[in-house]
Amino acid sequence: MMYIGAALLIWIAGWLLNVRLANGQFSDRMAVKIAVPAIFGLTIVIVWELLVIGFQINPVILPAPSSVAERFVQEGPILWADFKQTVLKGALVGYLIGMVAAFAVAVLADRSPFLTRGILPVGSFMAALPIVGTAPILVRWLGSDWESKAAVVALMVFFPILVNTVAGLKDTAAMQRDLMRTYAAGYWATMFKLRLPAALPFIFNGLKIGTTLALIGAIVAEFFGSPTVGMGFRISTSFGQLALDMVWAEIVVAALAGSSFYGLVTSMEKRMTFWHPSQR
Numbered sequence: 600m601m602y603i604g605a606a607l608l609i610w611i612a613g614w615l616l617n618v619r620l621a622n623g624q625f626s627d628r629m630a631v632k633i634a635v636p637a638i639f640g641l642t643i644v645i646v647w648e649l650l651v652i653g654f655q656i657n658p659v660i661l662p663a664p665s666s667v668a669e670r671f672v673q674e675g676p677i678l679w680a681d682f683k684q685t686v687l688k689g690a691l692v693g694y695l696i697g698m699v700a701a702f703a704v705a706v707l708a709d710r711s712p713f714l715t716r717g718i719l720p721v722g723s724f725m726a727a728l729p730i731v732g733t734a735p736i737l738v739r740w741l742g743s744d745w746e747s748k749a750a751v752v753a754l755m756v757f758f759p760i761l762v763n764t765v766a767g768l769k770d771t772a773a774m775q776r777d778l779m780r781t782y783a784a785g786y787w788a789t790m791f792k793l794r795l796p797a798a799l800p801f802i803f804n805g806l807k808i809g810t811t812l813a814l815i816g817a818i819v820a821e822f823f824g825s826p827t828v829g830m831g832f833r834i835s836t837s838f839g840q841l842a843l844d845m846v847w848a849e850i851v852v853a854a855l856a857g858s859s860f861y862g863l864v865t866s867m868e869k870r871m872t873f874w875h876p877s878q879r
Contacts, residue, residue: 602653606646613642662844670844671851677833678852685830686856688745689817693752694809700753701760701805708761709768710786719762726758734820743824751820756809760802767801768794800875803868810860814853 617638620631644664650656651663658666671678708715734751741747771794779789821831830849837845 602649606649606653609649610642610646613638659841659843662847666844667847667851670842671848674845674848678848680828681830681833681849682852682856684745684826684828685748685817685821686814689748689820689829690752690813690856692745693749693817694756694813696749697753697756697809697813698760698806701757701764705761705764705768706790708765715765719765722758722761725754726762730755730816730819734816735823738820738824744826745829747824748817748820748829752813752816755812755816759808759812760805763801763805763808764798767798770801771797799868799872803864803872806864807861807868810864811857814857814860818853 617635620635620638648664651661704718708718730751733754734747737750737754738747741750768790775793775797776789779793784792818831818834821829822835825832830853834846834849837843837849
């Protein structure tokens with residue numbers, strides 16, 4: 600009961616502190632933006648640890664954060680090899696391929712109303728396909744190494760980026776386009792000086808959606824075939840061995856990688872769309 604009571608007190612203390620921070624008790628806004636999620640996350644970890652000890656939960660069901668941290672330190676080289684295989688090869692390469700392909704098709708669709716009307720319904724249909732159906736097919740076609748995972752990721756991120764890019768390229772007023780024509784601006788001059796900057800908020804929405812889909816796609820695809828390395832492979836085999844602390848260590852790596860990737864794209868968005876009302 601002592602551990603349970605301590606967990607309750609720590610949760611209440613963290614909650615009250617975050618309420619004070621969120622209500623503007625401190626003037627440094629940047630420090631508050633960092634402190635609030637940090638305090639919330641630290642509170643969850645401490646309460647998790649105390650509840651596992653207090654209720655004596657079996658590690659097979661839910662390991663304590665200290666056990667996960669210990670496994671994280673012990674298996675550092677394995678976790679790094681899995682990170683390189685899944686994130687740097689499968690997820691990142693697939694994301695870049697899907698992004699470039701989406702931009703190219705968006706420009707083609709923008710120049711052809713017929714293609715625009717045809718590609719968007721097909722894109723919606725393809726985006727609705729479950730990954731558990733497409734991943735085994737691509738693994739069978741391209742093999743079990745990272746190339747098939749990159750293909751799965753490219754397919755997953757292609758249509759969100761495409762749809763947002765096509766919508767963004769059309770987000771200009773008729774008066775703005777008429778003004779460019781009075782300056783004798785051609786298609787590409789209008790594209791790079793007017794329409795592409797106006798489309799950036801839409802494009803970055805698609806890119807941010809793709810950051811989460813990329814990691815999910817790479818990890819899930821590894822469940823259907825992978826060499827003896829990779830985050831999805833490690834989660835699957837560790838779960839079969841009831842090594843739940845290793846599973847949680849891989850989850851921590853995936854969460855850190857996904858958050859960093861999303862933060863990088865968000866930082867680029869703020870720098871490139873500083874003029875947009877959403878960034879003011």
